[in-house]
Amino acid sequence: MGLRGKFNISLFGVFLIGLVLLSVFSWQIIRDNARTEVINEAQLITAEAIAVRGYTVNEIQPLLAEQSKSRFLPHTIPAFAATSTQRDFSKTFPNYSYKEAALNPTNPGHRASPEEAAIIEEFRKDLTKKTIITTRETPAGTVLSVSRPMQITNGACLSCHSVPSAAPASMIDVYGPANGFGWTLNEVIGAQIVTVPMHVALNRANSIFVTFIGGVVLIFAVVMVLLNILLHFAVIRPIRAMSDMAVKVSTGEAGDAEFVVSGKDEISSLAQSFNRLKRSLSSAMKMLET
Ligand code: HEC
Known part of the structure; x- marks a missing residue:
């Protein structure tokens, strides 16, 4: 074999090995970055929902305390405020969703799907667990969900979620006495689940x-x-x-x-x-x- 052949074959061999290693490592880094980006987006939405919950409890509830006595106003309920604002948010970003999924919800629309129930069960088994990240395929592409446990740490929550007789009668009129009761202190009753599409970040990574x-x-x-x-x-x-x-x-x-x-x-x-x-x-x- 001539000098040119030897030179080209050895250079090409080194390049090919280098290219394979570079492709594997760079793809891993780029894909991990895309995943981190999507997780950050989901955490941002969770933080926003927590802020809305806090605002409702601290600002709206005291303001409407008088009116709530005569008529039940779900607008003063943090779960209602957080899910309603996030529903509006999803109008602009259709593939993004926020759900306060519960095993035994007050509002049947918040009932956990079998996959969500599995996540909640995992939180119930291990109280130290604070986040679960899952991905799944949908017709619109891969989506990533970041879930946080919803634990009853405040005794005041039980006024509406322990027994129907302790809850405001006006609330029972709207929601009935069958759902969202029997919760106990420190129990994990559900999870905040934010779902974010991955295809935008994955396409960019590609x-x-x-x-x-x-x-x-x-x-x-x-x-x-x-x-x-x-x-x-x-x-x-x-x-x-x-x-x-x-x-x-x-x-x-x-x-x-x-x-x-x-x-x-x-x-x-x-x-x-x-x-x-x-x-x-x-x-x-x-x-x-x-
Ligand atoms: C004044 C009564 C009341 C109090 C106090 C209250 N809730 Fe609720 N909660 C409700 C109602 C009513 C709903 C259903 C709202 C809706 O239709 O979206 C609800 C919904 C929820 C949900 C969504 C799942 C479901 O059951 O539909 C969670 C989670 C929740 N509450 C947690 C809490 C926590 C945690 C506290 C204490 C910080 C609390 N609640 C205090 C009345 C109350």
Whole structure:
């Protein structure tokens, strides 16, 4: 195999191994980044919902305390405020959702689906667990859900969620006595589940990956072409000429022709030495002839 073949095969081999390793590691980093980005989005929405809950308890409830005595106003209920505002939010961002899923909800619309119930059961088993992240496929693409446990840490919650007789009668009129009762202090009764689409971040990750790897391949191709041109003019061509000349010298057809030496690299110093060798050889031959 010629010098060019060996050079190209070894360079290509190194590049291929490097490209495979680079692809695996960079894809992992880019995909992890996309996932982190989506989790951050979900955490932002959760924080927003918690803020709405707090605002409702601290600002709205005291304001409407008088009116609530005569007529039950769900607007003063943190769960109602958080889910209503998030429903409006989902009008602008349709694939984003927020749910306060409960095993035994006051509002049947908040009943946990089997998958959500499994998440709640996990929180109930391990009270130290504060977040569960899950992904699932939907017709609209992969979605990621970040869930947080909803634990009854405040005894005041039980006025409406322990027994129907303790709850405001006006609330029973609206919601009935069957649902959302029997909750106990420190019990995990549900989970705040924020679901965020992943396809936007995943598509972005894909295009970053393709651009990055495409760039690396392009740079390699340009480097290969440049190195091959350099190899041809600086090494292969002069060596081939020297080899032809050596053949001619050995068969006595060389005459007085010499290499034109240009530059100061190793090849031109070899050409210089070759010229000297040829000169001394021909003068030695002349001496032999005389
Ligand atoms: C004044 C009565 C009242 C109090 C006090 C109250 N809730 Fe509720 N809660 C409700 C009502 C009514 C709903 C249903 C709201 C709706 O229709 O969205 C509800 C809904 C919820 C939900 C959503 C699941 C479901 O049952 O529909 C959660 C979770 C919840 N409450 C937790 C709490 C916690 C935690 C506290 C204490 C910080 C609390 N609640 C205090 C009346 C109350």
